[in-house]
Amino acid sequence: xxxxxxxxxxxxxxxxxxxxxxxxxxxxxxxxxxxxxxxxxxxxxxxxxxxxxxxxxxxxxxxxxxxxxxxxxxxxxxxxxxxxxxxxxxxxxxxxxxxxxxxxxxxxxxxxxxxxxxxxxxxxxxxxxxxxxxxxxxxxxxxxxxxxxxxxxxxxxxxxxxxxxxxxxxxxxxxxxxxxxxxxxxxxxxxxxxxxxxxxxxxxxxxxxxxxxxxxxxxxxxxxxxxxxxxxxxxxxxxxxxxxxxxxxxxxxxxxxxxxxxxxxxxxxxxxxxxxxxxxxxxxxxxxxxxxxxxxxxxxxxxxxxxxxxxxxxxxxxxxxxxxxxxxxxxxxxxxxxxxxxxxxxxxxxxxxxxxxxxxxxxxxxxxxxxxxxxxxxxxxxxxxxxxxxxxxxxxxx
Amino acid sequence: xxxxxxxxxxxxxxxxxxxxxxxxxxxxxxxxxxxxxxxxxxxxxxxxxxxxxxxxxxxxxxxxxxxxxxxxxxxxxxxxxxxxxxxxxxxxxxxxxxxxxxxxxxxxxxxxxxxxxxxxxxxxxxxxxxxxxxxxxxxxxxxxxxxxxxxxxxxxxxxxxxxxxxxxxxxxxxxxxxxxxxxxxxxxxxxxxxxxxxxxxxxxxxxxxxxxxxxxxxxxxxxxxxxxxxxxxxxxxxxxxxxxxxxxxxxxxxxxxxxxxxxxxxxxxxxxxxxxxxxxxxxxxxxxxxxxxxxxxxxxxxxxxxxxxxxxxxxxxxxxxxxxxxxxxxxxxxxxxxxxxxxxxxxxxxxxxxxxxxxxxxxxxxxxxxxxxxxxxxxxxxxxxxxxxxxxxxxxxxxxxxxxxxxxxxxxxxxxxxxxxxxxxx
Numbered sequence: 001x002x003x004x005x006x007x008x009x010x011x012x013x014x015x016x017x018x019x020x021x022x023x024x025x026x027x028x029x030x031x032x033x034x035x036x037x038x039x040x041x042x043x044x045x046x047x048x049x050x051x052x053x054x055x056x057x058x059x060x061x062x063x064x065x066x067x068x069x070x071x072x073x074x075x076x077x078x079x080x081x082x083x084x085x086x087x088x089x090x091x092x093x094x095x096x097x098x099x100x101x102x103x104x105x106x107x108x109x110x111x112x113x114x115x116x117x118x119x120x121x122x123x124x125x126x127x128x129x130x131x132x133x134x135x136x137x138x139x140x141x142x143x144x145x146x147x148x149x150x151x152x153x154x155x156x157x158x159x160x161x162x163x164x165x166x167x168x169x170x171x172x173x174x175x176x177x178x179x180x181x182x183x184x185x186x187x188x189x190x191x192x193x194x195x196x197x198x199x200x201x202x203x204x205x206x207x208x209x210x211x212x213x214x215x216x217x218x219x220x221x222x223x224x225x226x227x228x229x230x231x232x233x234x235x236x237x238x239x240x241x242x243x244x245x246x247x248x249x250x251x252x253x254x255x256x257x258x259x260x261x262x263x264x265x266x267x268x269x270x271x272x273x274x275x276x277x278x279x280x281x282x283x284x285x286x287x288x289x290x291x292x293x294x295x296x297x298x299x300x301x302x303x304x305x306x307x308x309x310x311x312x313x314x315x316x317x318x319x320x321x322x323x324x325x326x327x328x329x330x331x332x333x334x335x336x337x338x339x340x341x342x343x344x345x346x347x348x349x350x351x352x353x354x355x356x357x358x359x360x361x362x363x364x365x366x367x368x369x370x371x372x373x374x375x376x377x378x379x380x381x382x383x384x385x386x387x388x389x390x391x392x393x394x395x396x397x398x
Numbered sequence: 399x400x401x402x403x404x405x406x407x408x409x410x411x412x413x414x415x416x417x418x419x420x421x422x423x424x425x426x427x428x429x430x431x432x433x434x435x436x437x438x439x440x441x442x443x444x445x446x447x448x449x450x451x452x453x454x455x456x457x458x459x460x461x462x463x464x465x466x467x468x469x470x471x472x473x474x475x476x477x478x479x480x481x482x483x484x485x486x487x488x489x490x491x492x493x494x495x496x497x498x499x500x501x502x503x504x505x506x507x508x509x510x511x512x513x514x515x516x517x518x519x520x521x522x523x524x525x526x527x528x529x530x531x532x533x534x535x536x537x538x539x540x541x542x543x544x545x546x547x548x549x550x551x552x553x554x555x556x557x558x559x560x561x562x563x564x565x566x567x568x569x570x571x572x573x574x575x576x577x578x579x580x581x582x583x584x585x586x587x588x589x590x591x592x593x594x595x596x597x598x599x600x601x602x603x604x605x606x607x608x609x610x611x612x613x614x615x616x617x618x619x620x621x622x623x624x625x626x627x628x629x630x631x632x633x634x635x636x637x638x639x640x641x642x643x644x645x646x647x648x649x650x651x652x653x654x655x656x657x658x659x660x661x662x663x664x665x666x667x668x669x670x671x672x673x674x675x676x677x678x679x680x681x682x683x684x685x686x687x688x689x690x691x692x693x694x695x696x697x698x699x700x701x702x703x704x705x706x707x708x709x710x711x712x713x714x715x716x717x718x719x720x721x722x723x724x725x726x727x728x729x730x731x732x733x734x735x736x737x738x739x740x741x742x743x744x745x746x747x748x749x750x751x752x753x754x755x756x757x758x759x760x761x762x763x764x765x766x767x768x769x770x771x772x773x774x775x776x777x778x779x780x781x782x783x784x785x786x787x788x789x790x791x792x793x794x795x796x797x798x799x800x801x802x803x804x805x806x807x808x809x810x811x812x813x814x815x816x817x818x819x820x821x822x823x824x
Contacts, residue, residue, distance in 0.1 A: 042533065067680060100675070104571075105550070107508035111529050118518040118527040128447035131511065135611045136450065144612035145680050145810065149506040150571045154811025157677040163689070166675035166813055167579055170506065170550040171569040178568045182583070189590040206529030210517070211509065213536040215545030268566035270558060387551045388566055 005188035009259035010350045011252050012086025012245030014078040017334040018048040023351045030359035044220040047203045048238035048335030069108040069146040072155050075200030078241030079156045086245035095161040099192045101183050102168045103175035103199035103339040106149035109207040113138045176342040177382045177390030180266035183246050193251040198243030199340030225332040225365035226307035233309025238335015242344035261350035265290045265393035279314035286391040298376035300358045302349045303329040306336040308385035315383045326371040332362045342382040349378035349394035400823040402655040405702045408589045414662045415488025415650030416762045417480035420749040421457035430766050433774040434795040438627030438748050440641050446607045453619040455626040456605045457643025457750030470507045472603030474553045476646035481599050488650035498593040500563035501583040502554045503576030503600035505754045509548050573809030577757025582671040584651045594656035600758035601646035631778035632715035632744035633722050633790045640716040643750025647758030666765040669818040670701025676812030683724045690728040697816035705733045709800035712764040714808045715744025716751050726786045743791040747777040757807035764805045768821050772797050
């Protein structure tokens, strides 16, 4: 018969964003409301560029780095930080049974090749043959693998040796909502002892700015906190990498590892957004599932609100029905990294509960209230700009 | 009556519905007839000009009209057809409400060349078209439909709307093992007791010019263009690569307990799943074969079986020199002396390599193989490879007595998944 669910701890965190690398840099960045934006490169659209990173520190072979496009490098780097933090780096026996779920996008383009082909195609005598010839001669053979979705996981296997299992989830924001839900469910049920979960995003790409511009989702004009972007809305894409190591308590204790925080719940939902108040209702449904674990005091909410309209307005309506918990929307400072965003926010929640306090409201975000009392619990929200909802619960471990 | 729980006390998972679409046709019956007749679905590509390309053939699904044609649109349609057949057969739930989650294996989604050219034209740029121009055109609001079309979630979204699966769909890719991974995720959810049913679908409609060229640049594709039906020749000495193909497979998984309670017909048992990632190389297997060997052993262990219990192997069998050599080496390691007596065949000799869909399509075919007690052949086997000494069921279908089979799926990025499938115990 089914046994009691096993407790899951977060025992490793690796994060990198425009605020820098690691927990201290992020703590500092949120404390100062440090604003790192690039409003020039993709003007009029705003993105959050990755802080300078020395990739050699986690990807020692240059040959490996050359086989990756930036999003894979960011992810492989963040995964290495997480494994270091969990005390797992280089432990072949441990890595050999470590599971992995990666939340990935993909499709990074060679912009110069695209531009050259598109410029000359209309003048080609035989456009079809011209396209074939140019792709055959101009595409780097390695580019395919460097942008292929499941090759972030593949590179983590190669560079860091994580080989217990390797699964890549896609689906924009849902990718890491699903990844967390399944990683936790597998650990709770005894299907996994230790799982590396996370993903990465490179926002400094014309092709993704184009993709989200189709739907009018990219933030332009004046920079404002995510809560202050109505009615037009918009997210500022953010380059970031976020991995966490989730581990059964027994497994962590057996290898003498201290928890950073407990991952107590990870839920996923999928509202039909044609219905009125779909997002609010779906979040409320997920809230009732974690509610039994919620304490009356010492709780906060780290929101994954991206600034997208109408998703963020709907989420705010939902949050107004839980006014006892101060809210922080991290995307104001780190931007919206789509696939890995939920894992990034779970990592930031773990950081906050492990320090016993919430970082201050973001400058200019009047929706965010100060919190003086000790922090014990964080509910993390994830609302896809187009589809998908999720809630996770991160708690302090005594 | 057989137990609802396995030896470890976990729910037994069974298959109660299956659907399939390949270049051979739509539906299980048509595919089975052609697979056992040794027919090939590989043909010259008509969808786009292949002028100047080294590979000009594929297992395209041309009989399903999709307009405008994009890979996610075709993948979505194929997935819908396969899922429709599977859900109808299982008769689980009610119309428009499938009582469980969706696990969807789907190829990465990205903007394609016809759309890129359309945006470039709309940008009004004259001599030099840059992404700055295209972003300006994209932001005009005239292309809103392309946002939705090129979201990864879009394929799953259509299936959720049609079949009414519960909760958030999981879209996944483990490259050419994706179909098997989708099945594994559904299997695990039922074993955890989270759900009594899961809809596992895998689809691929990505024979477009850039995808073909990408595989071509990796020297992965067969260049035996003439005749197309002879190109895919797994296990043969003259094998020269795989043939890209399209299709979809769908399985309704249920707990044995729930399936019996509603009197459902049991099509087979999913006895076990195994996986093990390879850290050797991005596209090549570890030369010692340990990850593939470990993957098959994990699947057998998970099923509580030993190599002696397996009667048939549905090979990954892509027809690349590397894959077939490694797979056969590893089968020999796992099955030892018995390896030569266990028939192993490759469906890809006929339907080509359906990439993200292959693991699910081949799981469906494996269960049909057990049901009919007849093995679809490995066609185009004319030049034996002396280093491959297994019984590859050459060219002609064969009757055999079988209770259990293993189906292998391996992919770029070190992905390995094996499924153990069985007939319902008496």
